[in-house]
Amino acid sequence: MPSIDLATIAQTNRTGYPPPYAALVEGRCVRRVGEAVGLQDFGVSHVVLRPGAASSQRHWHEEEDEFVVVLSGEAVLIEEDGRTIMRAGDMAAFPKGDANGHHLVNEGEQDCVLIAFGRVPVGNCHYPDIDLMVSGGRYCHTDGTPY
């Protein structure tokens, strides 16, 4: 049965971000759908952003394409060029290697639900606003020292 029953997939707000950067995603509730149903070629996450929550810290990947589609509610896409309101059916793509830090923030009072796609994590990730990066598969300061 390939249709997906979300109720059977665990939801978590866990993050690998060190403090104080974890607080921004405390209201980000994720179901790892792709993994749960046996997909290997790409990752699929069902994400609920509670009011005030962000999809991530603003970031960009050297080696991972990303894609999001909003299913319900509203979030603000924040990137180098500015802000874009995204609503149900709106999509955004973030090609790897494009140094355009981005994230979605729920600035409203209702939940926002979206689906996020990516590949298996690989390569470095940059966070232009904060003292954080992913290098060699782990979070560290931008000077390379570990948290």
Added chain:
Amino acid sequence: MPSIDLATIAQTNRTGYPPPYAALVEGRCVRRVGEAVGLQDFGVSHVVLRPGAASSQRHWHEEEDEFVVVLSGEAVLIEEDGRTIMRAGDMAAFPKGDANGHHLVNEGEQDCVLIAFGRVPVGNCHYPDIDLMVSGGRYCHTDGTPY
């Protein structure tokens, strides 16, 4: 600007299916979104199924994971195990190598809009209901003779 303006992406109902199998997807209107915005890790297609249209002939891939999420309207997921109605927000996953032929058919009177994800085409594809397969990157009869 990573948010996607669908109006800038060409829509086509082209198919590689030989007759008579092409008729079923005549009302399938596709925008190759991932390609248009520079994604390389996975494919993303915005698909409108007109009333009567199917997403494909019923098929399964040996080496390509697939995933769909419905944005609006309604379609029937038809697979080995039966039929499932899919509406806005509903998702389905088709892990590669699972010999469960599947497609979505719009049996209603309104358009159905969905997003389909996959990897770069690779490997064979099987169509359990008809005399068609993909072998060596081309459509052929199930005995391997070309169309």
